Amino acid sequence: MGLWSKIKKAAKKVWRAVKATVRVVVRVIVAVVFRIINLALVWLPIKKKLRVQVLILRKANEDPVVEVADMDLALDYVKKTLNDKFDVTLKFYGKPGVQILPNIAPAAALSVECDSGAAKNEWGEAGEYFADNLAGWNAIPLSFRFPITAYIVKDIAGKIGCSMGLFTDYVTVSEAGVKSDSTLMHEIGHCCNLLHRDNQKNLMFPNDGRGNDVTGWQKFVFRNSRHCTFW
Numbered sequence: 001m002g003l004w005s006k007i008k009k010a011a012k013k014v015w016r017a018v019k020a021t022v023r024v025v026v027r028v029i030v031a032v033v034f035r036i037i038n039l040a041l042v043w044l045p046i047k048k049k050l051r052v053q054v055l056i057l058r059k060a061n062e063d064p065v066v067e068v069a070d071m072d073l074a075l076d077y078v079k080k081t082l083n084d085k086f087d088v089t090l091k092f093y094g095k096p097g098v099q100i101l102p103n104i105a106p107a108a109a110l111s112v113e114c115d116s117g118a119a120k121n122e123w124g125e126a127g128e129y130f131a132d133n134l135a136g137w138n139a140i141p142l143s144f145r146f147p148i149t150a151y152i153v154k155d156i157a158g159k160i161g162c163s164m165g166l167f168t169d170y171v172t173v174s175e176a177g178v179k180s181d182s183t184l185m186h187e188i189g190h191c192c193n194l195l196h197r198d199n200q201k202n203l204m205f206p207n208d209g210r211g212n213d214v215t216g217w218q219k220f221v222f223r224n225s226r227h228c229t230f231w
């Protein structure tokens with residue numbers, strides 16, 4: 001590799017990290033601002049809306065990770081849980097709201113990591129890919145709707161779903177996670193600031209086989225996230 005291409009590669013890496021840092025910092029600021037605005041409005045007993053776009057990645061052989069119809073189980077569960085437990089209506093974002101991405105995804109985005117590995121992804125090639133395809137705003141919030149993008153990936157190391165909470169506007173669900181009814185809804189819960197609970201009947205129980213119970217406090221926290229809007 002020549003010196004020039006080495007410099008170009010290093011510069012690309014730095015630029016990617018700068019963009020990721022801006023994304024995460026802006027998201028935290030928006031999360032706090034909207035938490036304060038929402039707190040003032042929390043007593044309004046009006047149904048809120050949550051916008052979701054499901055983007056299915058395409059593997060190296062051009063096949064999608066799953067077909068659009070394979071999402072029905074998880075999306076029906078999301079719709080029902082949002083409505084029954086959070087008093088929130090599911091709205092699909094984008095046209096169509098569930099779609100297969102046209103281009104082959106980079107390997108780094110097809111097989112991701114979670115927890116500390118998710119942060120590594122966010123600052124690397126996978127994070128850039130997820131940011132480029134994100135529903136709604138990318139770095140600067142130009143709209144006052146904050147959709148959640150659910151990326152359907154091939155696999156997630158040791159898990160079937162992942163979310164970085166308020167730090168990103170997307171969640172990942174693996175091919176195996178799509179087959180479990182509650183995984184997508186659980187990750188949306190994290191994206192709307194919910195943490196894990198020990199009670200297996202609770203939506204935020206960490207393992208599969210969970211129920212979809214939520215406490216009054218969880219409902220309050222969820223509805224106060226920037227993703228749940230009155231408009």
Ligand SMILES: [Zn+2]
Nearest residue numbers: 186190196206
């Ligand atoms: Zn979890």
